[in-house]
Amino acid sequence: MTQPLSGVRVVDLTRILSGPFCTALLGDMGADVVKIEPPGDGDPVRTNGAIIEGMSWYFAAFNRNKRSVSLDLRSEAGRETLARLLKKADVLVENFRPGVLAKMGFDEERLRQINPRLITASINGYGSTGPYVERPAFDFVIQAMSGFMSTNGTADGEPLRSGPPVTDLVAGLYCAFGIVSALQARNNTGRGQRVEASMMDGIISLFAYLASDHLATGVVPRRAGNHHPIAAPYGLFTASDGELAVAPSTEVILRRFLRVLGMEGVLEDPRFSSNALRMQNHAALDALINARMEGESRQAWMDRLNAAGVPCGLVQDVGEALSDPQVLHREMVVDVEHPGHGTVRMLGFPVKLSETPCRMRHPAPDHGAHTEEVLAEWCGEDRPRAGGP
Known part of the structure; x- marks a missing residue:
């Protein structure tokens, strides 16, 4: 089945969450995503979260529809192999701190020389310009710095972070959107370009009426708990057997x-x-x-x-929500067979396309499982050494 991104080749240098989420979205849409992992343990998420039958379900969920290639990018051979792969790639995605890719020998000028049609996508904490370029970033810190945390919680309570790592996820989502936009632009111009999505920019963009009202009046939004900042009545109301959310x-x-x-x-x-x-x-x-x-x-x-x-509904916990008949009907929980690791349950595809739907083509790969396969496909008979041990 042809999918929207069928034929698009993606070199994925990302790890942990924001980048792998971005490239998983591309893979769900049909892109051939090749995940480059260092020799040894690979992506640190392989050993994070619940591990069942040798598989991290956290890793499995964010690295589906990808192939894994083991490359030692600290070695000259590994970097040369990466350059060969980039010649055939459409997209490079990385979530290093700004400047790291250039220090590896892949600044923007060299990437243009390698492949002028290449789209280079970067995900970072604060952006690649500005006074915070050198700062390390983490979801919790960005939630605090962005003002997002200040809007969560009750008026007399402390600021609260959201449960899900929202700044990571929105940065990955925006980066995927930017990549698809750049691919369409390349259809018109024949040239690649640089795409950047930062955690800070992404979460700031979601402030909606909180930002517009502040920019209009200068009044800083206060924490409103489960009440609405600009409408009443609105929130949780108490029935005989518990609370009901009404909007x-x-x-x-x-x-x-x-x-x-x-x-x-x-x-x-x-x-x-x-x-x-x-x-x-x-x-x-x-x-x-x-x-x-x-x-x-x-x-x-x-x-x-x-x-x-x-509009109203029950306040459900995560387990109740993931077994809700509407969620199950929409196939937002799927079972994926991982050879050697059993069945992994994970979240499904949130975007529904009638003619070219997202689909599961590959379960999350074992570390380095496709090194020889990808080098043979992308580099041919004169394929370079992998650069690993």
Whole structure:
């Protein structure tokens, strides 16, 4: 089956998370992703997370649809082999600190000489320019520095990071988007270009109304917990058997919500007659809503509210979410056979294409499993030495 990126050759120098996530997305779309790993242990994630039958499920999830080549890039032979691979590649992806690739002998000028059609993609913490270029970066630190952490948590509590490593993931996602855009541009110009995505830039771009309101007014957003910063009522409400998330984000939906509760008359109260007033008095309004909802179960309210077009849902833990019938119907959990390692369960493909869908072509590779195969395919009979032990 032809996929959107079938025929696109990707040399993957990334490791850990942001880069492998980016290249896994490309592989899911059909690209031939060759993961370059150093001799020895390879990508450190191979030994991280839950390891079952010799396979890290963390590694398996982020390195599917790739082939592994073992190269010692500290050796001249290894770097020469990399140069040979880059001659045949469409994309190079790396997530070293800025300047490391150039120190290895692959600055932008040399990469253009090797392959003027090559798209070079870099993922880093703060970007390759600016006063923070030399700083090491980590998801937790970027969440703090970006202001993202300051928006999470309750008003009287401490700043909180998000559970998932969101700055890593958004940088990988943006880099994949940039690569696809550069491939399309190359169709028009015949030339490659440099793509860069930083963790800091990526998470800043997601601030949405928090940023626009601050830029308009100068007011720094405050932590609002599960309340909405600009709409009320909104958040978690207490039914007889637990909490229900309800998001009546517009006046129309709010009236539907209150109508289901039999509380539409509450809007005649001067404290609640406008959104601005409801924001000032949200604690009092929440108390009235909770008093009404405590009389029935979460499921009863959820059935009635969803039927009325009011967005609402249970607060599920990760295990409940990954076994939710909607998630399973959408094939967002898949079982992948890994020869020698058994069946690995992992997350599925979030983008659904009707004619050229994402698919699982290769399970995550054993370290160096495709070294000879890739060198033979890409470099031919006069293939160079791998550069490893």
